[in-house]
Amino acid sequence: MNRELLMRRSTVATVALALVIGLGAALDPVGLITVVGWSGARIWPVEGVWQGAPFLLLLPIALVGTWWTVHVFDDGRRRFAPAFAGTLIALLIGKFVTALVSVGELRTAAWSVGYSVGKAAVAAVVVGAVVVAVCRRDRIGAPVEEAPYRVRPDWLGSGLFAVIAVPLAGLWWTGATYSSAMPAPNPARGWWAVVFGVGVLWAGTAAAGWWMRRGAAETRQSGSGRAGSDQAPQQRFLIGWYAAIGGGAVLGLCATVVGLFAGDGFGGAGAGSDLWPVLSGYIRIADGIAYGACLGWVAGLAALLPAPLRGHRADEAGAGVITAGESVLALIAVIAVGVVVPTAVHSAPHRSADGPPATATPVTAVDDHSLLPLRVRDGSIADTADREVLLRGVNVNQLVDFYAARPNVPATRPLTDADFAAISDLGFTVVRLNLSWSALEPERGRLDPQYLGRIRTSVDQAAAHGVYTVLDMHQDGWWNGAASPGTRCRPGTSPMWGFDGAPGWATITDGAPRCEFNGRDMSPAGDRAFNHFWYNSDGIRDALAHTWGLLAHEFADEPAVAGFDLLNEPGFGESAPLTSSLLLGRFYASAIREIRAAGADQIVFVEPSILWSGLAFDGGPSPDFTDDANIVFSPHLYAQSITMDASLGIGPLVSIERGFRLADRVAAEYGAPVWSGEYGYWGDTAEDMLQRFAREQDRRHQGGAYWVWKQACGDPQNGIGPIGDALMPQDCRTGGDAPPKSALLKILTRAYPQAAPGTITSLHADGADMELTGRAGPGTCRIRVWIPGTATPTIQSSGLSDQRLTAHGTGTLLTGCVRGDYRITTAG
Structure with a gap:
């Protein structure tokens, strides 16, 4: 040419x-x-x-x-x-x-x-x-007269590229997309996955390079390319690099095929099907391509070595034969894998699945209805009496500093003692109390005493009714400012309302328009504000971490505060996944340090980014973002609800059942339990969807907080409609209460153990009918079980003594003493 x-x-x-x-x-x-x-x-x-x-x-x-x-x-x-x-x-x-x-x-x-x-x-x-x-x-050009050009795979360059994946895996092949059955050369996945992954990557890269060099040889003989018996050095280098990208794609494809038969297939979604096999396949292939793009130059450099070492000669007799030198190299590489893999697996960063014990010496004498401090223990939430505690309850948004689109329509409803009494009467044991940074710290460095007093009153009122509180720093769209009059938005976007979150002094938008694309969480102004936060412009990321220290100090000695949810649905800004992984982890780590320095040792609830709410999965901070073991992984499990697939009109990306499984995978990497801070909003199919959600929640012995208890007609999330959409709706015509959502409440208030000694081993419930098994531990023997309905339930049990039934609100509390392996069956 x-x-x-x-x-x-x-x-x-x-x-x-x-x-x-x-x-x-x-x-x-x-x-x-x-x-x-x-x-x-x-x-x-x-x-x-x-x-x-x-x-x-x-x-x-x-x-x-x-x-x-x-x-x-x-x-x-x-x-x-x-x-x-x-x-x-x-x-x-x-x-x-x-x-x-x-x-x-x-x-x-x-x-x-x-x-x-x-x-x-x-x-x-x-x-x-x-x-x-x-x-x-x-x-x-015209054909070039050349002897037939035969090529063989470059085993050396391909093998080197594959083997270095083990010590250099970093964050590749981690997260919700991968299971231990898939080939993945990351030590965190286990030795079998590593060996399988290295082999696939090696073979895939060698095959891709052979195919590319073969095509280049045919091109030269057709007269299309440069004459000569071999490519120029630059071409050999690029072919080696491109082959590495191809090998990475082959690895992702192979992992996807394995996944189809190992729980990630179309039949593994539970009730109904979803698009996860397709979506996850793309992600795995993209991971492999990214690895090839970043480190494929190693294979490219190996392609510049002398031809005998590259396994690439021009004579026909040698074609297709592995030389003695190559055999030695292959043997060395195999030995290297045998040494590197176990060493890397053994030394890989690892978070223990066992957090610190609930207390050094579990409490044995407890009041049946007292709220004890909570800790993470053996992958579950437990109290200081060594009882597994299923925190089940609702979100309460009545302290949020929402944008008011209509000044004459309140954006929140009053929060009173009657709310907490009603929540307790339904058998719930926790509220996720949504707070606003803008109301808590309107002036930098000073907490507002009036707002702090409202938080304290709410915590005390909840505790008086036997309800824990999770303090949640809530935000939606970063802050409560709306698009200014006359804002011009580009095609495909539109001026947006404000929502809630940060104070004005922590909101830096650089004049980006307050317009939204497919919802409030994709906005030029909001994304720019989040980017400034993640990159700590003007120290605002450190400022929120410090604010958490001040707030935690106020409640450090309050056992009724279950923990601190550091930031609701963190936005990804303009630089995902840097923001939604590394920088999110840096914020969490600094906030945890501030909280612990303030003397507060309650649980810290860490959320993945808003991408989890929108896609039903995400990456999140790396597993080693903190060495604090008293953390809970708290994704919002909105699969088949408000996820992006619904707004795009396509099939579900992730089913409800698979959403739980993906959350479990990520939580296992953190060595933490799962607690869904939000779920709900299924629209017309809410009952069927909630039933499916409840089955998975029981099967995993998990708690969570439904969104939402009450929602005012002026709440920007409510839009303009006939009711304030919540479990306890508001009639927007009269401003009074509309009938509660009884069908949903029937599912949400099903029977469950509020506090169970030792470990729960199985749980199945439908209304007042429940089957519970467990194994008591060294702490107290006192168990507390919620059973809905006003009728006196029938109890059958083994391992249970001192059985008592006490009327409570809309149901009954069963208390007693369990020892060893126990079984409790209830019927309404």
């Missing part, structure tokens, strides 16, 4: 990419579906590297990288493949460098590249198509 033709194709590809990026930025203000989004925020002043990195680093690397790779790899015959591959790898490397400079953390920056694979692939397809269209009349 002549230089003019190579220059032409490289230039066409580069210009096409520049146009694709520019058009995407103009059309996508939040960067959700394009390589780079443009929020419309001010460029100056610059608060951090993250603001300029996409334009000062990503764009030059992507454009120059595309030009160079197409120029080097283009062989004349194939126009689409060089343009596609060159654009893809250039964009991914640009994303990696941008992430690395923004956060300064190598493993997260490399892992984060997987989130951009889909967007980069779309851009690469467009660039490749443009090159094909513009350069379709390029002439191809």
Whole structure:
């Protein structure tokens, strides 16, 4: 091929990419579906590297990288493949460098590249198509007289690339997407997954390289490419790198196939089917491609070694034969895997599934109705009497500082002692009390004493009725400001109401418009405000951590405070997954340090980002974000409810049943129990959906807080409708109470053990009918079981003594003493 033709194709590809990026930025203000989004925020002043990195680093690397790779790899015959591959790898490397400079953390920056694979692939397809269209009349030279060129797999480069995955796995092949049965060369997944993963990655990379070099050989013999018996060094390097990307994709595909038969298939969703096998397959392939993009240069460099070491010779007789040297190399690699894998598995960061014991010496003499301090113990929530405690209850949003769209319609309903009495009468034992940072700390560094007093009153009132409180720093859309009059929004977005959250002094939007795309959580202004928070502009991330220390100090000695939920549904800002993993973890770690320094040792509830609520899964902070073992993983299990699939009108991405399974996987990495801080909102199918949810909740002996107890007609989340949509609705015409949602309450208030000695081993309940088994531990023998209904229940048991039935609200409390293995059956 002549230089003019190579220059032409490289230039066409580069210009096409520049146009694709520019058009995407103009059309996508939040960067959700394009390589780079443009929020419309001010460029100056610059608060951090993250603001300029996409334009000062990503764009030059992507454009120059595309030009160079197409120029080097283009062989004349194939126009689409060089343009596609060159654009893809250039964009991914640009994303990696941008992430690395923004956060300064190598493993997260490399892992984060997987989130951009889909967007980069779309851009690469467009660039490749443009090159094909513009350069379709390029002439191809005459055939070159060469001896037949036979190639063999590059076992050395492929093996080296595969083996180094074990010590360098970092965050790859972790999270809800992976089970222990899948090939994944990450020590956290276990030795079998590592060995299986290394083997697949090795073979996949070798096969991809063989296929690419074979195509290049055929091209030369057709006269399309450069003459000579071998590629130029630059071509060999790129082929090795591209092969690594291909090997990573093969690994992801293989893991997906295994998953189809190991619980992640279409038949593993429980009731009904979902799209998880497709979605998770894409994620696994993207992970593999990201690993290949970031470390495939190792295979590329190995391709520059002398031909005998590369397993690549021109003579036909040697083709297809593994040489003695290669056999030795393969043996060395196998031995290396045998040494590295066990060592890496043994030394991999690991959070013990066993948190600190509820107390050094469990309390044995307790009042049946007292609220004891709670701790994480053996993967469950327990009290200081060594009883497993199922915190089941509701969200209470009546202290939230909501935006009021209509000044004459209150945004919240009053919160009184009667609310907590009614909550207790229904058998609930916890409220997730939603708080607003804007009301708690309207002036920086000073908690508002009046608002703090309202929180204290609520905690005391709940405790008086035997109800724990989880203090939740609530936010929706970052703050309660609305779009200013005259705000101009780009096509596809619209001016939005405010919601709730941060004070004005902690809200930095750089003038980005308060417009929403597919809901409040994708907004240029909100995303920019969240990015400033995650990158700690003006110290606002540290400020919220410090605020948690001040608040925790107020309740450090209050056993009725079950714990602290650090931030409701954290937004991903403009830089996911850096924000929703590494920086979220940094905030959590600093807040936990402040809480413990304040003398508060209650449970800390940590949530994944809003992506879990929108997709029914997410990554979250790395498992080693804190060494504090008294944490609970608290995703909002909204599968088949308010997740994005519902608004897009497609089938469920994740079923209710699978949503529990994915939460369990992530919690296991943290060594923490699962407690769903929010669930509900199923619309017309709420009863059927809630029944399915309840079965899974019982099967796993889990608690959770339903959204929501009461919701005012002026609540921005309610919109404008005939009722304030909640368990206890408000009639928007009269302002009084509407009939409660009795059908849902019947399911929510089913029988369950509120506090069970030792460990619960099984639980099944339907209304007042319940089957419970457990094994008592060294603490108290006193058990407390809630049974709904006014009729006196029938009790059958073994291992239960001193049985007592006490009327309580709308049901009955069963108390007694259990020892050893016990079984309790109730019937209404």
